[in-house]
Amino acid sequence: MTTTTLTDLYQELAPCTGLDLSALLPVGIQREVGHFNVFDLTDLWDSTQLQPATPYPCRSFYKISLLRSRSRTEYARQTIAIEPDALVFSTPKVPFQWLPDEPQRGYFCLFTAEFLLPVLGGLTPDELPLFQADGYPVFQLTPAEAAQAETIFAKMHGELPSDYAHKYDLLRAYVLELLHLGQKRQPTTTLHPAHSAAARLSSRFVELLERQFPLTTPQQRVPLRTAKAFADHLAVHVNHLNKVLKDSTGRTTTDLIGGRLAQEAKVLLRQTDWTLWEIADSLGFVDVAHFSHFFRRYAPISPGAFRTLDTVPV
Known part of the structure; x- marks a missing residue:
């Protein structure tokens, strides 16, 4: 499509x-x-x-x-x-x-x-x-x-x-x-849709995901970054969590987490003077190279180029 x-x-x-x-x-x-x-x-x-x-x-x-x-x-x-x-x-x-x-x-x-x-x-x-x-x-x-x-x-x-x-x-x-x-x-x-178990789980996932943001200092770390980590925290099997989120949003658990991390990365790149290493570390990446590889999945340019570009690509 x-x-x-x-x-x-x-x-x-x-x-x-x-x-x-x-x-x-x-x-x-x-x-x-x-x-x-x-x-x-x-x-x-x-x-x-x-x-x-x-x-x-x-x-x-x-x-x-x-x-x-x-x-x-x-x-x-x-x-x-x-x-x-x-x-x-x-x-x-x-x-x-x-x-x-x-x-x-x-x-x-x-x-x-x-x-x-x-x-x-x-x-x-x-x-x-x-x-x-x-x-x-x-x-x-x-x-x-x-x-x-x-x-x-x-x-x-x-x-x-x-x-x-x-x-x-x-x-x-x-x-x-x-x-x-x-x-x-x-x-x-x-x-006022019925609050089914699936709807409640989806809502709890979103709340848990958003609770990790915003990052306000380079010393902060995102504690939950994987589908399994969220599933464990929510006391459900990771496959069940993935199915519920896929049905309700059309996206996988991993994609939702990654998209939110990318959003926070863009905020930090545009609105702070943190170094690329500090941003990568706060978001849970082992180094800038891994962060840059991840970022390119959600933007057509590198983190450094995104920070300095006059116009954000649409």
């Missing part, structure tokens, strides 16, 4: 906006872990009458759209008619294709899981009801709710080019507002 990356998306949007690829990247994003951007759909449509012609089997990012015109989406092998004033939540886990039926008005924002990490209390977007693979992604809004959503998107669109030092914290807050607005439109039964 192919994946539409952020770079693929920007290469597609560049001709539509008349901007080059670098101009589409938010100012200051190189200081952030994760990625965020927001677009005025009306501007894109008016400039090119942008109409997606090919399906995207998978995307590497999450997307929230406010669609104020009629369209359709092919989502999880079903076609959903979208009436004006709909909030649509798209997840990398489910293939979809968007098909406009008329000139489009609205907004959309896109972000990676890492971008929301500081505000989800240890959860990943995939664990939110709105991004469940078996959920329904389209939520019809009342006129008041549509106006509220448009105000939020307009604030994000206006804030993104600003030089406010904490603008990404503000943008995360706006995304949370959209998530809450969507959750209000969900049936009560889906907002």
